[in-house]
Amino acid sequence: MRRRLAAGLLLVAALLATIGCIEESWGQAKTPRLGILSFGWGATDDAVRQRLEPFRRTLADQGWIGSENVSFEYRSVPSDPSQLAEFAEELVRLNVDVILAIDAPGARGAYAATETIPIVAIDFTSDPVAEGYIEGYGRPGKNITGVFLDAAGFAGKWLEVLKSVVPGLSRVTVLWDPGPGPVLLEAVQRAARSLRIQVEVLELRKPDDIDAAFSALPERTQALLILPSLMTFLEGERLAKLAIKHRLPAMSMFRAFAEAGGAIAYGPDLASSTEHCAGLVARILDGARPIDLPVEGPSRFELVVNLKTTRALGLKVPGSALVRANETIR
Numbered sequence: 260m261r262r263r264l265a266a267g268l269l270l271v272a273a274l275l276a277t278i279g280c281i282e283e284s285w286g287q288a289k290t291p292r293l294g295i296l297s298f299g300w301g302a303t304d305d306a307v308r309q310r311l312e313p314f315r316r317t318l319a320d321q322g323w324i325g326s327e328n329v330s331f332e333y334r335s336v337p338s339d340p341s342q343l344a345e346f347a348e349e350l351v352r353l354n355v356d357v358i359l360a361i362d363a364p365g366a367r368g369a370y371a372a373t374e375t376i377p378i379v380a381i382d383f384t385s386d387p388v389a390e391g392y393i394e395g396y397g398r399p400g401k402n403i404t405g406v407f408l409d410a411a412g413f414a415g416k417w418l419e420v421l422k423s424v425v426p427g428l429s430r431v432t433v434l435w436d437p438g439p440g441p442v443l444l445e446a447v448q449r450a451a452r453s454l455r456i457q458v459e460v461l462e463l464r465k466p467d468d469i470d471a472a473f474s475a476l477p478e479r480t481q482a483l484l485i486l487p488s489l490m491t492f493l494e495g496e497r498l499a500k501l502a503i504k505h506r507l508p509a510m511s512m513f514r515a516f517a518e519a520g521g522a523i524a525y526g527p528d529l530a531s532s533t534e535h536c537a538g539l540v541a542r543i544l545d546g547a548r549p550i551d552l553p554v555e556g557p558s559r560f561e562l563v564v565n566l567k568t569t570r571a572l573g574l575k576v577p578g579s580a581l582v583r584a585n586e587t588i589r
Contacts, residue, residue, distance in 0.1 A: 291323075291544050294332045294350035296369050297361035298340055298489075307335045314359070314533040321541035329544065336364075340489060343368035351376060357543050359536060360405075363439060364489060366392065370403055377549040379539045380405035381532050383512065384439040384487050387554060396554045404539055404549040406532045409556040410442045415450030417510055420525055420562065421482050422454065423580050424569065425508055432459045432480045434472055434498070436488035443486050466494055473501050483509035485516070487526070495519055508572055517563040517588060522572065527557035528585075561585040 297307050308315075315325060323329045332355055334346035347368040350358055358378045360369040366380040370392055380392075380403060387393045387407045394400035422428045431451065435444050444460065451458045459480065461472040483502055485491050491498065495513055499521035502509035511517070512526035539552055562580070565588040569576050581587065 290328060290330055291356040292330050292332055292353065293540065293544075294334065294353070294355035294358040295361070296334050296343065296347055296350060296358055296365045298336050298343060298364040307333055310529075311533060313530040314537045317534040317537035318541055321538065323541050323544055340364040340368075344371065347372035357540050359540060362489075366390075366403070366405075374402055376402065377543045378403040378405070379536050379543070379549070380407070381529075381536055382406070383408040383527055383557070384443070384489075386410065386440060386442040389440065389442065393554055398551065399554055400550050402549050404552040404554050406527075406535055406557055407554055408527060410446040411449075412556070414443055414446035415454070416560075417484055417512075417525060418447065418450050418454055418456055420523060420580065421484065421508065421510055422456070424523065424574055424576055425482050428456060428481055430457045430459070430477070430479050431482050431484055432461060432476055434463055434483060434485045434491070435460055436463045436486065436490045438464075438490065439488050447484065447486070463488075463490060466490060466497075469494060469497060469501065473505055476505065476507075480507065483507050485509060485511045487512040495521070503568060503571070506572060508569065508574060514561065514563050517565045520565060520568055522565055522568045522574075524561075524563040526560065528559040528561045531559040532557050563588065 295307065295311070325331060332350060332353060334350060336342045336346065343364050351373045355376065358369045358376055360366040360378055360380040363382045363384045366382045366385060369378045369380070382405065385407065388395065392401065392403045418431065421431065433444065433447060448458055459477050461475060463469055463472055485498055491511065492513055495511060495516040496519040498511070499509070499516050499519040502522070503520055508522040510523040510525060511521055512524065514524045517524035535555065535558065542552060543549060562584045563586045564576055564580065564584045566576065567589060
């Protein structure tokens with residue numbers, strides 16, 4: 260009798276354990292995981308979370324609320340992009356449901372790691388068609404969608420803003436890192452021809468090239484345009500200080516450049532782009548396929564003018580530019 264009772268208890272315990280495992284498995288299946296693969300957005304997960312607050316808020320508005328029905332796996336790389344490949348592969352091994360890839364190195368790492376897990380990217384320096392990420396903007400046709408900068412439609416804006424600030428602008432030196440490819444440079448050169456601006460190009464293949472480039476500036480250069488790349492982002496403060504030293508108005512895409520003393524920054528508004536990507540992630544979590552979700556360009560842009568620097572250079576920023584500016588640094 261005791262043996263039967265003991266055997267019965269063991270059977271019940273085994274059944275309960277099995278049910279518990281099944282419930283746990285069901286619970287995991289019901290909670291999608293979102294991998295965040297970010298480059299340059301912070302040295303810690305907390306820093307990335309703070310910058311992604313518009314993303315998380317928009318995702319919650321779409322019914323996907325962190326800690327309730329979606330979880331997040333953060334993999335952050337502050338400065339060394341070589342780590343991204345390993346982190347991307349780790350997210351694939353975790354079998355996350357979607358990867359949010361931030362910046363060009365993040366998009367490249369995620370795309371190299373998986374052809375099946377949906378990827379939503381924020382990338383302002385790559386041509387997604389040339390990179391092979393998508394077949395076309397309207398219908399990507401692969402596992403990646405997101406927000407990419409339309410170089411052809413945007414590059415001329417940099418020159419137009421510079422022309423509004425620098426009287427009689429006719430000669431601009433472009434500092435170009437070939438790493439992201441020629442798309443932005445070619446777009447700037449086309450826009451310069453239509454605006455009757457002569458462009459000189461100096462290549463920055465590595466940080467050691469920066470001092471040499473400033474030493475090689477053509478004598479009649481009136482302004483600098485620093486094209487965006489991983490290197491020009493990381494070296495933004497140094498570039499700003501050298502531009503001031505050489506008494507040249509300079510423009511970059513990155514807000515931090517103007518905050519470091521550069522004359523002007525003009526580029527996509529990150530908050531609105533992350534909000535748009537949150538909508539794409541929500542649609543994928545709801546069952547949509549990335550191959551059917553059009554790739555779009557940024558919908559809003561921000562202009563930051565460092566008036567302290569422009570005054571020191573003897574430039575008067577016109578009222579029309581100040582009205583357009585999202586922020587002025589005095």
